Amino acid sequence: MAENDLYSVLSSHGIRPTQQRISVYKYLLSHPVHPSADTIYRALSQEFPVFSRTTIYNTLNSLEKSGLVRSINIQHDEQRFDTTTEDHGHFLCIECNEITDFDITRGVLITLCPQGYENIRGDVFITGFCPKCKEKR
């Protein structure tokens, strides 16, 4: 996506499109491996020498609030971030630590939700070995 498009995507979601916010969002879009705040920080601070962690957190929070990104709590020790905001599942490999997406329809998620409860958001997390690491063992 061109810089210009990112600019208008952010604007149209009520987020003032600053350089920092554009680059965080761009990074997320171009690295669909569910990076953590710290991963983003380390990557972007190389490119732009001045880039504080505070800004990363602020940006991620704004993006999440606006619905442009989704945070993933598959591990208790750090949040991961995803630009796919429609419902889908996440697989965490305990060997290589990579998170991959997999399909899961909203319909299925609704079926899982118990009667009388109002489903705002659903997550399916599966932990185990990815095909690559499974083979290596």
Added chain:
Amino acid sequence: MAENDLYSVLSSHGIRPTQQRISVYKYLLSHPVHPSADTIYRALSQEFPVFSRTTIYNTLNSLEKSGLVRSINIQHDEQRFDTTTEDHGHFLCIECNEITDFDITRGVLITLCPQGYENIRGDVFITGFCPKCKEKR
């Protein structure tokens, strides 16, 4: 469950049954609301004046390793603990902050897992409003 039974459950899982461990496990069994480490700490330190957080964490880790409890990362800021270790779903109410269990068969979880991946553990987390809080709004 009687103190004696707890004692042998722990032993048979390779956990040396100390007073502290017994009371943590007993607390979890008798308070099936998925308490956090801190909730357990605050409750037990009233009963037993000397009870350190370290011990709570040590105990929860041992219990988890032995398969007697399961930790739930439905929120990024704290782990919650559950004595139901078979697969099931969790619902977090964003109003009252309570976590309730709901049924989900292992069969369904296996269906959800993508081909080629080895499923070690599956979690289904749904966030929203519980029936009580839904009504109040």
Added chain:
DNA sequence: ATATTTGCAAATAATTTGCAGTCGA
């Protein structure tokens, strides 16, 4: 007897907050 467990205090690590200076509409 001895290996394990406890609990204190200190260390880590992720995230949040206060606030002065800066930037974008």
Added chain:
DNA sequence: TCGACTGCAAATTATTTGCAAATAT
């Protein structure tokens, strides 16, 4: 211009670790 955004440093919070004393088998 003016309110929103940035970034530093400091605060907060959950969890882990080192180690001497206590405890269970």
